[in-house]
Amino acid sequence: MKKILIIAALLFSACSNEEQAPTPAVMEIKDLGQLATVEYTIGKIVQMDQTEDAWYKWGDRKILIKTRAVVKAGIDLQKLKEDDIVIKGNTIEITLPEAEYISFNMDPNYTKTEVESISGFRDNFSQKEKNEILRQGEDAIKRDLEKTNILQDASSNAEDVIRDFYKEMGFKRVIIHSTVQE
Amino acid sequence: MKINREYIRLIKNVALLVGIGILVYIVYDYFFGGEGNDSSKIAETPIHIESVKQIAEISSISYTDEIVVDSVEYFDKLDLSEDWYDAIEMTERLLYRNVKRRLTIIVKGEVHYGFDLKHDKFSAQKTNDTLTLFLPEPKIIAINMTPSGNEVYQEQGDWSDSERKKLEAKAKKKLIENVETLDLNSKAKDSAGKLFKRLLSHEKHVDIKYSENN
Numbered sequence: 001m002k003k004i005l006i007i008a009a010l011l012f013s014a015c016s017n018e019e020q021a022p023t024p025a026v027m028e029i030k031d032l033g034q035l036a037t038v039e040y041t042i043g044k045i046v047q048m049d050q051t052e053d054a055w056y057k058w059g060d061r062k063i064l065i066k067t068r069a070v071v072k073a074g075i076d077l078q079k080l081k082e083d084d085i086v087i088k089g090n091t092i093e094i095t096l097p098e099a100e101y102i103s104f105n106m107d108p109n110y111t112k113t114e115v116e117s118i119s120g121f122r123d124n125f126s127q128k129e130k131n132e133i134l135r136q137g138e139d140a141i142k143r144d145l146e147k148t149n150i151l152q153d154a155s156s157n158a159e160d161v162i163r164d165f166y167k168e169m170g171f172k173r174v175i176i177h178s179t180v181q182e
Numbered sequence: 183m184k185i186n187r188e189y190i191r192l193i194k195n196v197a198l199l200v201g202i203g204i205l206v207y208i209v210y211d212y213f214f215g216g217e218g219n220d221s222s223k224i225a226e227t228p229i230h231i232e233s234v235k236q237i238a239e240i241s242s243i244s245y246t247d248e249i250v251v252d253s254v255e256y257f258d259k260l261d262l263s264e265d266w267y268d269a270i271e272m273t274e275r276l277l278y279r280n281v282k283r284r285l286t287i288i289v290k291g292e293v294h295y296g297f298d299l300k301h302d303k304f305s306a307q308k309t310n311d312t313l314t315l316f317l318p319e320p321k322i323i324a325i326n327m328t329p330s331g332n333e334v335y336q337e338q339g340d341w342s343d344s345e346r347k348k349l350e351a352k353a354k355k356k357l358i359e360n361v362e363t364l365d366l367n368s369k370a371k372d373s374a375g376k377l378f379k380r381l382l383s384h385e386k387h388v389d390i391k392y393s394e395n396n
Contacts, residue, residue: 027247027360029369032294033377036239036323041232047225056208072237072324077377087384102241103294105326108350113343127285127334127346134329136224144229153234161238161299169306169313169382 033078036102037157040071040150045114046137050122059120067134068110069141072102073154090172094162098179099154101145106138155180239323241294242373243366248290249353250335253345255283283339285346289353290331293361294324295370312387315378319392320370322361325354 043066050061079097086093111134118124125133159176166174257271257280274282297304302318327350371392379388 027245027364029364029366030244030246031373031376032241032244032296033373033380034241034294036237036241039233039235039237041235042229043232044229045227047227048222049225050222053222054211056211068232072239074239077240077381080380082383085381085383103292103324103326104328105324106328107325107354108327108347111343111347124340126337127287127341127343128337130343130346131329131332131334133224138329140224140227141229148231157236157238160236165299165381168304170308 032076034074034076034102035158035161036072036074036154037099037161038073038150038153040073040145040148042069042071042141042145042148043067044069044137044141046133046140048133057120057122059122060117061122061125062115062117063113063125063130063133064115065130065133065137066112066114067106067137069138070103070105070107070110071145071150072104073099073150074102075099075154075158090170091175092166092171092173093175093177094166095177096155096158096162096179099151099158101150104138104142106134106141236300238299239294239296240299240374240377241296241323242320242377243295243370245293245295245357245361245364245366246290247357247360248288249356250286250288251349251353251356252286253284253349254281255339256280257282278338281338283341285337285339285341285349286335287346287349287353288333288335289327289350291354291357292324292326292331293322293357293366294326295361295366296320296323297374298323311385312389313382313385314389314391315382316391316393317374317378320367320374322358325357327354 046065046067048063051059053061075097077097080094084095084097113130116125155178159178162176163174257275278284297318297320304318305316307314307316332350371390375390378390382388
């Protein structure tokens with residue numbers, strides 16, 4: 001039996017074949033016209049405790065990950081319609097579209113496992129599980145963004161940027177109307 | 183009376199079978215069921231705003247891609263005089279075709295390409311009926327990567343956070359390299375041209391010139 005195992009191991013080690021990695025999806029290139037006017041850096045401590053998940057498993061299983069997200073908000077200039085810009089001599093009147101989120105980045109370098117407490121017969125957290133935990137953290141940050149002033153700041157900063165832009169273009173008076181979020 | 187006894191015996195047998203079933207499930211789950219529970223939820227913790235910055239960045243083009251990054255570690259060459267008694271390693275060699283550890287991640291990333299109008303200067307000059315806009319060269323404005331865009335495709339063996347981060351950094355580098363391959367620079371200029379002409383639709387002629395970033 002031992003000989004058979006050794007021969008089989010030799011055979012497999014001789015023919016070790018790297019599995020083919022999956023083919024990546026088709027890439028996408030999109031034309032944009034987004035003006036980002038505010039950047040929020042948001043921190044969050046993501047906690048999960050699976051100690052009580054199964055009463056018959058002995059030991060603790062807890063994790064605490066510190067993460068950070070960089071969120072940019074602004075306006076989509078492609079949403080500007082022709083009649084949103086009215087010019088009378090040296091005066092320009094412009095109605096800006098409502099502010100929106102432009103980008104959301106949770107770079108892996110912003111993430112650090114601070115505490116990983118495993119005891120008894122419990123397994124370590126796998127990278128797959130950690131990614132799932134961070135995914136929940138990402139959803140929580142996105143939900144809590146609504147409680148911040150990011151969109152209001154984006155809208156007010158957009159007015160400043162557009163005003164400066166048209167003044168640079170030679171307009172004496174720039175009147176800006178922002179579309180308020182419903 | 184006899185019916186009653188048989189009825190009680192039947193209930194006892196059914197209860198015993200159910201008990202054995204539960205016990206088998208617990209033993210299986212304990213040793214082979216693995217950890218983690220899909221329904222496990224993170225605790226409610228507040229977010230805190232670390233910084234707020236006023237910016238002025240125009241993203242004129244975006245590029246999204248999925249990069250597959252993979253790291254494989256093989257067992258050392260088999261030494262029969264030493265390894266033959268290591269049954270666990272022998273089984274792993276057989277089961278995983280000599281692969282000791284493997285981690286494959288699919289990383290979805292989005293690159294925003296455009297102009298930073300706050301740090302790189304822009305200006306305008308008007309002569310007769312032509313407005314010339316001097317813009318900085320377009321550049322990468324943001325690279326967005328999120329856990330929801332990542333998928334751990336396969337994970338064999340134990341992997342540390344730093345090893346996973348190295349793989350993700352490799353994917354990020356690949357995204358940056360692709361920007362040049364795809365000639366996003368000229369595409370961003372085309373897209374910006376359309377955008378600025380729209381913003382300056384009152385002008386008869388708009389000419390855009392690009393200069394090196396200051």
